[in-house]
Each structure stands twice: as C-alpha cells, then as structure tokens.
C-alpha cells in the first residue's frame with residue numbers, strides 16, 4: 001500500500017477541517033481527490049506530506065508513519081503544493097539544484113538528474129530562463145520537476161491544473177498521466193472531466209468527510225435508480241406499444257421518432273428493445289445508454 005490514511009481528524013483552533021477520514025491508495029494508482037473549496041483537500045495533502053501534523057489518527061506512506069518516520073516519508077513523497085510556490089528570481093536549473101540540495105542529493109548526482117528532469121517535463125526551451133519569466137504552464141512544469149527530482153514513489157499534486165489555459169491543461173494532464181505510469185499519484189481538483197481523463201479512482205470529500213470512493217465508472221451509475229436509453233426508430237411508434245416491453249418503466253417521445261426509455265433497477269433494456277423492434281418490423285437507427293454526468297454526481301454528493 002502506498003498511502004494508508006486511518007481515522008484522520010484535523011482541527012484548526014475551533015474549526016474541524018477533517019473528520020475521521022480513512023482511505024488507501026495502492027501502488028501505481030492515480031487517484032483524483034475531489035471536493036468543493038474548503039472541503040479539506042489541501043489539509044489532507046499537507047498531512048500526508050508531513051507539512052502539518054494531524055490532530056488525531058494516523059497516516060503511513062510506503063509503510064512509514066508521517067509523524068514517527070517523517071524523514072523516510074519525505075524521501076518517498078514528491079509534493080506540488082497549491083499555488084505552486086516558486087522562487088521567481090531563481091533560474092530554472094538553479095532552483096532545481098536548490099531543491100535537490102534540500103533532498104541531500106550530491107552535485108554529481110544532480111548534474112545528471114537535472115537535465116533528465118528538464119527533458120522529461122518538457123522544459124528544454126525554457127531551461128535557461130528565470131522562473132518569473134515563464135508562463136503559468138511552464139511554471140507548473142518546474143513545480144512537477146521539483147516534486148520529482150528525488151525520484152519519489154508517491155506524488156501529491158494539489159490542484160496542479162488550476163488556472164491553466166486549455167492547451168496547457170492538456171499538456172500538464174498528459175504529463176501527469178505519463179508520470180503516473182511509474183508512480184502512485186494523488187491529485188486534487190474540482191474539475192470532474194479531469195478525473196475522468198486521468199484517474200483510476202476518485203475520492204470525493206465534502207466538509208471534511210469522505211462521501212465517495214469509487215472508480216469513475218461506478219460513480220456514474222451511483223444514486224440512479226433507473227437506466228435511461230435513447231433510441232431512434234425509422235418509423236413512428238405508439239407509446240402504448242412501447243409500454244408492453246418487458247422491464248420498461250417509462251417512455252418519452254423526445255423528437256420525431258426518438259424516445260427516451262427508462263428501465264428500473266439498472267436493468268439494461270437494450271437487447272430487449274432491439275428484439276422488440278425487429279419483431280415489430282422497425283429499424284433501430286441509433287441506440288445508446290444515457291450516462292449520468294460526473295458533474296451531476298458531484299453536485300448530489302456535495303450539496
């Protein structure tokens with residue numbers, strides 16, 4: 001297990017930011033950590049990366065306890081904090097050298113590792129610039145490079161794509177996906193699409209408590225008692241005929257020969273529907289299951 005969080009609570013003064021949060025992340029997984037602003041995402045990530053202590057509970061990373069064995073945890077974790085704090089006056093290579101030094105990497109080792117990192121995050125063209133002169137997308141690449149410099153097993157990325165333009169967004173997502181092939185990644189976001197694009201699994205947190213911990217596919221079916229199929233026939237159909245179909249809950253004519261068909265209990269009615277059409281001398285022009293959007297699920301769970 002890469003990350004094991006057990007009954008974590010965090011209280012700031014009088015405010016409870018996390019309440020008995022537990023979850024696990026396996027080796028090599030890419031987890032989306034989702035929740036509205038103030039849900040406790042950054043707090044959880046700061047605890048996992050030894051930046052702040054928890055009030056109660058325990059966290060281990062690669063088998064090391066964040067309180068008792070924080071040096072070992074730091075060796076195993078790369079962290080890109082929210083708002084990516086960088087020294088804008090430093091040159092890209094100078095900064096990576098500085099961060100490598102904090103990890104006690106030798107000059108010799110860094111003279112090989114820094115060019116490797118620059119190439120793997122795609123900073124070649126910008127490598128001789130000051131960080132302050134880089135666009136936001138390239139600053140994020142520097143942030144990823146510093147998180148990866150000591151070759152950690154686990155990467156914690158706090159809203160790594162917030163504020164990027166659509167092109168930068170795609171590039172950084174691609175980069176995270178490729179890094180994720182070799183490492184365990186936990187990334188926070190409030191963009192559902194992002195989770196769908198990159199993550200194996202999503203953990204949703206709301207007001208300091210976990211409200212979902214599922215694969216994106218399972219999550220999309222959650223909270224829905226009926227399954228919707230959109231079907232288009234080649235000819236007009238009467239609603240009374242449709243109602244004879246076994247398992248059909250309701251049928252609604254949405255446009256000319258197109259129907260929105262609901263079936264109960266998640267039953268997949270598509271083959272029944274198809275056979276019925278054939279038996280009634282109708283052609284099915286299109287037929288597809290209507291997916292509940294992840295945004296809908298997110299809103300239901302965090303309202």
Ligand code: ADP
Pocket residue numbers: 012013015016017035036037038039040041042043044
């Ligand atoms: P998220 O990252 O999901 O937006 P945070 O973990 O930053 O959420 O915050 C969770 C809650 O804890 C919020 O209500 C926030 O105001 C509060 N909080 C975060 N940091 C501090 C702090 N240093 N002192 C007091 N309250 C804090």
Ligand code: MG
Pocket residue numbers: 041042043082158
């Ligand atoms: Mg945050």
